[in-house]
Amino acid sequence: MLKLLKIEWMKVKNYTTFWVLSILYLISIFGAAYISHLIYESRPKDDKGMTGAIIGKPFDFPDVWHMVSYTSSFLMFMLGLLIIISITNEFSYKTHRQNVIDGWSRKEFILVKMLLTVVISLVATLAVFITAIIFGLQEDAAFSFEKIEFIGYFFIQALSYSSAALLFSLLFKRSGITIGVYFLYSTIIENMLAGLLNKYVDNFGRYLPLETTDNLIRIPVFKMIVSQLTLSYNTEALLLMSLVYLGLYYFISYRKFETDDL
Amino acid sequence: MDSNINTAFQRPVITGDVLALNGISKNYGNIQALDNVSFTVPAGSVFGILGPNGSGKTTMLGIVMDILKPSSGSFTFFGETPHAAQRKHIGTLLETPNFYHYLSGERNLAINAAIKGCDPSDIPSVLEKVNLAERKTSRFSTYSLGMKQRLAIASALLGNPDVLVFDEPTNGLDPVGIAEIRSLIIRLASEGKTIIMASHLLDEVEKVCTHVAILKKGKLLTAGPVDEVLVNEDIVEVAAADFTKLKSIVAGMEGFKNMKEQNNHLFIYYPQGTADLEAINRYCYERGVVLNHLQLKKKSLEAKFFELTNN
Numbered sequence: 171m172l173k174l175l176k177i178e179w180m181k182v183k184n185y186t187t188f189w190v191l192s193i194l195y196l197i198s199i200f201g202a203a204y205i206s207h208l209i210y211e212s213r214p215k216d217d218k219g220m221t222g223a224i225i226g227k228p229f230d231f232p233d234v235w236h237m238v239s240y241t242s243s244f245l246m247f248m249l250g251l252l253i254i255i256s257i258t259n260e261f262s263y264k265t266h267r268q269n270v271i272d273g274w275s276r277k278e279f280i281l282v283k284m285l286l287t288v289v290i291s292l293v294a295t296l297a298v299f300i301t302a303i304i305f306g307l308q309e310d311a312a313f314s315f316e317k318i319e320f321i322g323y324f325f326i327q328a329l330s331y332s333s334a335a336l337l338f339s340l341l342f343k344r345s346g347i348t349i350g351v352y353f354l355y356s357t358i359i360e361n362m363l364a365g366l367l368n369k370y371v372d373n374f375g376r377y378l379p380l381e382t383t384d385n386l387i388r389i390p391v392f393k394m395i396v397s398q399l400t401l402s403y404n405t406e407a408l409l410l411m412s413l414v415y416l417g418l419y420y421f422i423s424y425r426k427f428e429t430d431d432l
Numbered sequence: 433m434d435s436n437i438n439t440a441f442q443r444p445v446i447t448g449d450v451l452a453l454n455g456i457s458k459n460y461g462n463i464q465a466l467d468n469v470s471f472t473v474p475a476g477s478v479f480g481i482l483g484p485n486g487s488g489k490t491t492m493l494g495i496v497m498d499i500l501k502p503s504s505g506s507f508t509f510f511g512e513t514p515h516a517a518q519r520k521h522i523g524t525l526l527e528t529p530n531f532y533h534y535l536s537g538e539r540n541l542a543i544n545a546a547i548k549g550c551d552p553s554d555i556p557s558v559l560e561k562v563n564l565a566e567r568k569t570s571r572f573s574t575y576s577l578g579m580k581q582r583l584a585i586a587s588a589l590l591g592n593p594d595v596l597v598f599d600e601p602t603n604g605l606d607p608v609g610i611a612e613i614r615s616l617i618i619r620l621a622s623e624g625k626t627i628i629m630a631s632h633l634l635d636e637v638e639k640v641c642t643h644v645a646i647l648k649k650g651k652l653l654t655a656g657p658v659d660e661v662l663v664n665e666d667i668v669e670v671a672a673a674d675f676t677k678l679k680s681i682v683a684g685m686e687g688f689k690n691m692k693e694q695n696n697h698l699f700i701y702y703p704q705g706t707a708d709l710e711a712i713n714r715y716c717y718e719r720g721v722v723l724n725h726l727q728l729k730k731k732s733l734e735a736k737f738f739e740l741t742n743n
Contacts, residue, residue, distance in 0.1 A: 173546075176546070177543060177546045177547060180539070180542060180543050180546060181532060181535075181543065184534065184535055184539060185532075185534050185535075186534070187534075259532075263530060263531065263532055263533055264528065264530040265530050265531065265532055267497075267499045267526070267530055268530035268531070268544070268587075269547055270497070270498055270499055270516075270519075271497045271499065271519060271524045271526060271530075272519065272520070272524075272544050272547040272548050272587075273516055273517060273518075273519040273520030273547055273548050273549070274516060274547055275515075275516035276498070278516070429501065430501075431494075431499070431500045431501060432499040432500070
């Protein structure tokens with residue numbers, strides 16, 4: 171397994187595009203939290219705690235784990251993009267063929283790409299973890315691991331988006347169409363479908379593939395108001411569905427690469 | 433028992449058949465790319481697979497390399513059901529040079545070597561063999577077509593494999609490059625390696641191959657040792673001012689197998705090594721026909737190829 175990852179490392183080590191995007195992505199995780207923090211800082215401060223009561227204290231421990239996971243979840247598309255580039259490059263250079271010709275089994279090739287989704291998700295999660303600590307320590311409340319589960323939810327969401335990107339890449343093969351479809355599906359189409367299903371099919375929209383993991387990390391501010399207005403969510407059911415979808419992404423990707431003409 | 437332990441760490445000594453195809457077919461929708469193709473590649477042979485464009489050569493090699501799935505049929509490598517680890521000991525160049533465009537030639541070969549599990553210290557020597565050492569640190573995307581092809585050949589040579597598969601190895605090379613690759617193939621063959629080579633360049637195959645298979649529209653027309661496939665014949669080409677008379681007297685001559693006419697020339701076919709130009713000339717002259725053209729032709733692979741693929 172380590173040997174396979176070492177070869178994957180040789181592929182990306184000198185690939186400028188990958189590193190430029192990765193570094194900008196990591197900066198953006200911090201950036202998204204920073205922008206939210208600026209907005210939070212601009213709240214009126216001489217209202218005898220009225221806004222505080224409504225908004226909460228999202229950058230204090232333990233809520234900062236939730237807040238930073240939430241702001242970072244808006245960048246999920248970038249994670250998917252890294253995976254899409256890694257896989258569609260292989261198709262356009264036909265190096266997926268060459269890897270198999272040189273003696274990898276098809277299984278080894280697809281396994282390495284699955285591992286890549288895990289590694290990239292772990293790195294992103296680590297960045298969110300560190301960012302949350304940095305912002306949390308600026309506030310008054312003492313450090314706490316309470317609500318750390320949101321970091322775990324972020325990891326599941328990252329894994330879900332990156333493995334969906336793996337599947338999209340295997341289905342469409344060319345980078346342009348894969349990026350376009352993935353971007354539109356993850357940002358607009360699925361949300362639209364979710365809206366329709368929520369309206370007409372007993373709120374089922376929240377269990378659509380990416381929506382499921384999005385709903386693990388719901389909006390962390392205005393909690394009092396939000397909880398009045400929106401549906402109630404069952405975290406266990408969302409987690410279970412996330413795992414089902416993850417299994418499906420990996421299984422379909424594996425089957426497809428194993429049986430296709432390459 | 434001891435001998436078993438010793439040989440377990442050595443590469444298998446190849447005897448018998450390197451590759452055996454058993455009724456391989458491949459359909460792309462309505463198009464039958466391969467139709468029930470069977471043949472065997474003996475160890476130590478230089479096996480040429482001939483066929484016009486689109487005859488199924490690359491499809492066949494793709495199936496053998498597990499990048500295409502056959503619609504039916506099976507094959508064996510070294511007498512075993514095929515598996516990925518076998519490919520680590522087969523150097524293959526299939527269709528196009530497939531490399532990471534953003535990496536240098538050297539770094540690309542490092543990936544190939546890592547997958548094959550062979551020593552990366554091979555890399556400088558294979559680059560040397562294909563005259564690419566000077567440009568080893570340049571990105572693949574800056575290479576010319578010929579250099580890309582050379583890099584692909586270098587990659588196939590990594591780990592000094594006993595079996596090499598070359599699909600159109602001289603594609604994109606200049607005349608010097610073609611000659612170099614040809615002598616490389618001859619050298620590899622003389623080292624006892626088995627070489628499977630697909631080509632539509634007949635000249636190339638004729639110069640280096642010991643065995644040949646000819647494909648047309650996915651069907652195997654013939655396969656076997658070159659001497660057998662090209663049942664060699666002597667062809668004598670003659671012409672005279674009085675063509676009608678020439679025909680009638682040649683028809684009475686003895687020893688030839690067959691006679692054809694084309695553009696006022698007569699082609700007389702003899703079993704290999706039996707045509708006697710002097711005797712033919714004398715025979716005609718004695719019967720009042722003066723030849724204005726008399727030439728002995730060896731039947732070339734090209735003629736055979738056209739003969740087989742034209743009907």
